[in-house]
Amino acid sequence: MERAEAEAVYDAGREACVGFMVELTARYERQIARLEARIERLEERLRENSSNSSRPPSADPPAKSSRRRSPSARKPGGQPGHEGTTRQLVAVSELDALVDHRPERCSSCGHRFGEGERESAGGPHRHQVFELPEIAVSVNEHRAHALRCPGCGKSTRARLPAEVAGSVFGPRLQAAIALLSVRNRISRRDVSELAAELFGCPVSVGSVDAICQRSSGALAEPYGALREAVKDAPVVCVDETGWRNAGERRTLWGAFSDRHAAFHIAADRHERELPELIGERFAGIVSSDRWWAYDRLDPARRQVCWAHLVRDFRRHAEGLSHQQRFGERGLELCRRLFAAWDAFAEHADRDRLAREIDPLKRELRTLLERATTKSTKNRRTRTFARNLLKLWPALWTFAELDGVHPTNNAAERGLRGAVIYRKVSLGSQSNAGERFAERMLSVSQTCRLQRHSLFAYLIDAIGASARGSPAPSLA
Numbered sequence: 001m002e003r004a005e006a007e008a009v010y011d012a013g014r015e016a017c018v019g020f021m022v023e024l025t026a027r028y029e030r031q032i033a034r035l036e037a038r039i040e041r042l043e044e045r046l047r048e049n050s051s052n053s054s055r056p057p058s059a060d061p062p063a064k065s066s067r068r069r070s071p072s073a074r075k076p077g078g079q080p081g082h083e084g085t086t087r088q089l090v091a092v093s094e095l096d097a098l099v100d101h102r103p104e105r106c107s108s109c110g111h112r113f114g115e116g117e118r119e120s121a122g123g124p125h126r127h128q129v130f131e132l133p134e135i136a137v138s139v140n141e142h143r144a145h146a147l148r149c150p151g152c153g154k155s156t157r158a159r160l161p162a163e164v165a166g167s168v169f170g171p172r173l174q175a176a177i178a179l180l181s182v183r184n185r186i187s188r189r190d191v192s193e194l195a196a197e198l199f200g201c202p203v204s205v206g207s208v209d210a211i212c213q214r215s216s217g218a219l220a221e222p223y224g225a226l227r228e229a230v231k232d233a234p235v236v237c238v239d240e241t242g243w244r245n246a247g248e249r250r251t252l253w254g255a256f257s258d259r260h261a262a263f264h265i266a267a268d269r270h271e272r273e274l275p276e277l278i279g280e281r282f283a284g285i286v287s288s289d290r291w292w293a294y295d296r297l298d299p300a301r302r303q304v305c306w307a308h309l310v311r312d313f314r315r316h317a318e319g320l321s322h323q324q325r326f327g328e329r330g331l332e333l334c335r336r337l338f339a340a341w342d343a344f345a346e347h348a349d350r351d352r353l354a355r356e357i358d359p360l361k362r363e364l365r366t367l368l369e370r371a372t373t374k375s376t377k378n379r380r381t382r383t384f385a386r387n388l389l390k391l392w393p394a395l396w397t398f399a400e401l402d403g404v405h406p407t408n409n410a411a412e413r414g415l416r417g418a419v420i421y422r423k424v425s426l427g428s429q430s431n432a433g434e435r436f437a438e439r440m441l442s443v444s445q446t447c448r449l450q451r452h453s454l455f456a457y458l459i460d461a462i463g464a465s466a467r468g469s470p471a472p473s474l475a
Helices: 002-047 171-182 188-199 205-218 220-231 271-278 306-317 321-347 350-371 379-390 409-425 431-449 454-467
Strands: 146-148 155-157 235-245 248-256 261-266 285-288 302-304
Touching (some): 205 220, 220 261, 220 271, 220 431, 248 431
Parallel strands (some): 285 302
Antiparallel strands (some): 235 248, 248 261
């Protein structure tokens, strides 16, 4: 009896021990799985750089070696046989001065040339020097006289013209100050110093800011017209970047057609801000990256950026095993796609482009569908492949419609100046500063797209505002 009881106690203890070990093993397996997932995430973050993610180059570690082409045996600069470019000479009728130089002595025997021996032997060598004249603002004094009426005896003072009374600075000087502030991204204090040094006209920092606000008011109507022009464009490229207003986070949205640009500063990057930029019922094609705020758009009316896809595939190619093979295969497909697009830029045969793109469609779809199966262990690869399949029509719009490009480079280039302006100025400090940035950046980029002089346009817009006339339209 005692032996049976002892065996029962032993068996119970063994079962408890086995159960504890099983539970402990399961607990360790769960912990190992969590640690493996964490290590995978950390390794992904370590591999992130400006070439495979949205991080800017300035965020790359100092030790990161930049991607460089193989060194060439050619020396830097122009190569032998290349066609050079030389500044064209200005016509003689347009010169401000003509200065003749004649030698005093013969370079061979030293003979001094007399007055009668100074006739030119052949055509002269022409060398033109471009120089800035001494710059100084012109100051005009406007005197408003008062006349006494001989009938009633009361005095009446003349009213200054509207374009004169509004400011002590003329339209050209105001336009130059506004242009330096935004297009050239110079701070208010530096603009104040430059006005004194370049123009000989002291302008206080407060006056510089007042001129910027006056310019903003002059551009209110043209800016509104640009916003409407973008909403009516058949193809628009959209992108967004960070902004700050008085230190608080904001978002700068930009929409760009082939002739118009419109910037809008909003609270965040949420999808609710997109209709404010392009309208609730935009009927054209939207080119963008794959940020989730654009998911509300119909994929059949979108074009996602293949340059971003190259970056994403490169990130996978820097992974391990199956992820690496997936990324390398994707990069090869991207290379062939851009080769077909470059060839299309020369032959402009859309049927030929379609024939070259069709096999790429089939290969990419097969690659993505295989990556979504359970055999793909890397979660990021599966998620990336599923997202591309959901956006499938938006990958190929460029191959079907004129005016659509496979990349969103138009928006990237359009935002570049605004990003530099934000980094230099640290954004804006008030709501009025936001409006000034929106309007000036929009007009500046639109003038660049239309190959207009921003300086000339600002002169006309500021002058028209002072007179109470409509500003010239850019739409």
